[in-house]
Amino acid sequence: MSTPKLTVRVARKTLAADGICCIELVAANDAVLPAFTAGSHIDVYLPGGIVRQYSLCNDPDETGRYVLGVLSDPNSRGGSRAMHEVVLEGDSLEISVPRNHFELSPNAQQHVLFAGGIGVTPILSMVHFLARNSQPFKLHYCTRSKATTAFVEPLSAAPLAAHVTHYFDDAIDAPKLELECELKTLRPGTHIYVCGPKGFMDWVLGTARSCGWPESQLHYEFFAAQAPDLSEAGSFDVRIASSGQVIHIAKDKTVVQALAECGIEIETSCEQGICGTCLTGVKEGRPDHKDLFLTPEEHDLNDQFTPCCSRSLTPLLVLDL
Numbered sequence: 001m002s003t004p005k006l007t008v009r010v011a012r013k014t015l016a017a018d019g020i021c022c023i024e025l026v027a028a029n030d031a032v033l034p035a036f037t038a039g040s041h042i043d044v045y046l047p048g049g050i051v052r053q054y055s056l057c058n059d060p061d062e063t064g065r066y067v068l069g070v071l072s073d074p075n076s077r078g079g080s081r082a083m084h085e086v087v088l089e090g091d092s093l094e095i096s097v098p099r100n101h102f103e104l105s106p107n108a109q110q111h112v113l114f115a116g117g118i119g120v121t122p123i124l125s126m127v128h129f130l131a132r133n134s135q136p137f138k139l140h141y142c143t144r145s146k147a148t149t150a151f152v153e154p155l156s157a158a159p160l161a162a163h164v165t166h167y168f169d170d171a172i173d174a175p176k177l178e179l180e181c182e183l184k185t186l187r188p189g190t191h192i193y194v195c196g197p198k199g200f201m202d203w204v205l206g207t208a209r210s211c212g213w214p215e216s217q218l219h220y221e222f223f224a225a226q227a228p229d230l231s232e233a234g235s236f237d238v239r240i241a242s243s244g245q246v247i248h249i250a251k252d253k254t255v256v257q258a259l260a261e262c263g264i265e266i267e268t269s270c271e272q273g274i275c276g277t278c279l280t281g282v283k284e285g286r287p288d289h290k291d292l293f294l295t296p297e298e299h300d301l302n303d304q305f306t307p308c309c310s311r312s313l314t315p316l317l318v319l320d321l
Helices: 079-086 117-132 179-185 198-210 255-261 296-301
Strands: 005-017 020-027 041-046 050-055 066-071 092-096 110-116 137-143 164-168 190-196 218-222 236-240 246-249 280-284 316-319
Touching: 020 079, 041 066, 041 079, 050 066, 050 079, 050 117, 066 079, 066 117, 110 117, 110 198, 117 137, 117 190, 117 198, 179 198, 190 198, 198 218, 236 255, 246 255
Parallel strands: 110 137, 110 190, 137 164, 190 218, 236 316
Antiparallel strands: 005 020, 005 092, 020 066, 041 050, 041 092, 236 246, 280 316
């Protein structure tokens, strides 16, 4: 089933920091946009058939606009380059309705947020929501320099400034994030939220786990993944549960690619195992999980996988298709 699309207009495009543009989208007919919750993202359909996901970073209470922050990535696969160089004010774009895989926990007594670089975008919508609803929170925001720090002005002004600590790598006298000390002093009932470059996220999540934080209180969203090493990948078969059709997956093909060649389309977006768009049920067999979307506990269940990048540890996977 394809994702419903909305037509929006680029109402404003500005520079949020060095290398980061801020894009404000409004409905093409200036109508109210579908509501979203803190941590949500949208798919943006760009020229050339590119589909990329971007977090909504404005207050979810706003109903007339969606605000995106987009980093100019020198290793861009086309998405950030298009957003920076091709998309202009006044342009029309197609987007998906908002979805959320990075939600605030309603059971948390306190929220502690860690943002690295452009990872602040979903965190910012959380900050707006928490401040507006007078919920206890604090944000640790790590960037290379003040010049490359997006949304530094609203985060440095009332009412948000009292909850935010900035860490600039190039500032000699700036505070350094003492992560282990911070995590060891958090009270029970605290939930942790992390977004940013993979190295930053691995550091925060790894330290939290080593300090005994349960997975149920760790929330995270990856922006990009390293391409899985398929140099030693083997081949396997998948069977479509509804039809019994068996399809061979060669070692140089993804499951999505092999199924598409047989006329079975699975909707994808990131193609890196990050977004969960292609998530598919598994009825038999054991997947070789290579995604960053499912939690370790969900991996252990082996009842679903991401066919855009994951493979199989058994000769056959039976898919719930």
